[in-house]
Structure formats: structure tokens, C-alpha cells
Amino acid sequence: MKTLPFILLLLMPVFALTQSNFHKTVLLNGTASCEEAVVVFPLLNDTVRIDASCWLQFDTTTAGRKLFYCCVKDEQSRLYNLNDESIDAVLKISVPDTVFYSHLHATKICPVCHKDNQVIPLIYGKPGKQLLLQQEKGEIKLAGCIVSKNSPGLFCKRDQLEF
Numbered sequence: 001m002k003t004l005p006f007i008l009l010l011l012m013p014v015f016a017l018t019q020s021n022f023h024k025t026v027l028l029n030g031t032a033s034c035e036e037a038v039v040v041f042p043l044l045n046d047t048v049r050i051d052a053s054c055w056l057q058f059d060t061t062t063a064g065r066k067l068f069y070c071c072v073k074d075e076q077s078r079l080y081n082l083n084d085e086s087i088d089a090v091l092k093i094s095v096p097d098t099v100f101y102s103h104l105h106a107t108k109i110c111p112v113c114h115k116d117n118q119v120i121p122l123i124y125g126k127p128g129k130q131l132l133l134q135q136e137k138g139e140i141k142l143a144g145c146i147v148s149k150n151s152p153g154l155f156c157k158r159d160q161l162e163f
């Protein structure tokens with residue numbers, strides 16, 4: 001049985017004077033080391049390292065910042081989508097969250113648009129003619145040769161999201 005480090009994720013609204021700049025503050029706390037923890041924004045291809053004080057503040061008014069997950073070493077939490085859920089309290093999240101991802105991959109429903117009609121498989125490895133043709137038709141997406149146990153398996157063409 002692998003160890004399951006738990007991370008407490010605290011999201012607090014921080015209002016600027018005008019209240020127009022709404023931010024979320026992420027506080028990572030718990031048994032996992034913050035030195036190894038990052039927050040990933042998959043829609044922006046952006047990864048932000050949690051600093052040594054375990055705080056991270058980011059602007060959730062940017063659409064791409066509303067979807068994120070936490071990574072510790074090469075293991076990841078579930079995806080959080082602030083368009084669908086309001087997070088204003090302490091969250092206890094687990095890394096890795098294999099239940100979340102196996103459900104996501106079984107249903108093939110995109111976590112952003114909640115539809116499956118633009119979701120195609122990601123294919124790893126050196127492609128042959130057949131796969132290149134399928135990619136041209138938009139039936140699959142070639143994802144390169146490097147694959148790990150946490151590599152995404154699906155791609156939503158609507159949201160350009162790998163998950």
C-alpha cells in the first residue's frame with residue numbers, strides 16, 4: 001500500500017480595496033512537504049511552485065486559473081473547477097487521487113465542459129500511418145513518446161484539455 005499524503009488546501013477570498021480583484025490563497029499544510037508541491041493550471045500549461053511558507057495566491061478572475069490540481073512529486077490530486085464549485089473553506093485533498101481519475105477515465109467526460117462528444121484518446125509512442133490518419137481526422141491526439149503512470153489518457157478538443 002502506497003502512502004497517501006494528505007494536503008490541506010485552504011482557499012480564502014482576499015479582497016482588495018475595490019473588491020474587484022478577487023484572489024484565492026492556497027495554503028498547503030499537512031504531512032506532505034511543501035517543497036515538492038506545485039499547483040498546476042492545465043488550461044494555461046502553467047505550474048506554480050508552492051513556496052516554503054506553503055502559501056500561494058493566485059487570481060481566479062482569469063478563466064484558466066479556475067481549473068487546477070495539486071501535485072506532490074509525480075502524484076496528483078483531483079481536479080478542482082471553481083466554475084462548478086465554490087471553495088471557501090479548508091479542503092482536505094489526497095494525493096494521489098486515483099479514484100477520481102479512474103472515474104473520469106471510465107466516463108470519458110471532460111471536467112471542464114462536462115460533455116464527452118469532443119473527447120478523444122491520447123496515443124503515446126511512435127505513430128504509424130493509421131494513427132497519423134486518425135489524428136488528421138481528429139479521432140485521436142498523438143501525445144509523444146514519453147509516458148508515465150500519471151500521463152493523461154484523454155483530450156477534450158473543445159477545451160484543449162488533456163486529462
Ligand SMILES: [Zn+2]
Pocket residue numbers: 110111112113114115118156157158159161
Ligand atoms: Zn471539454
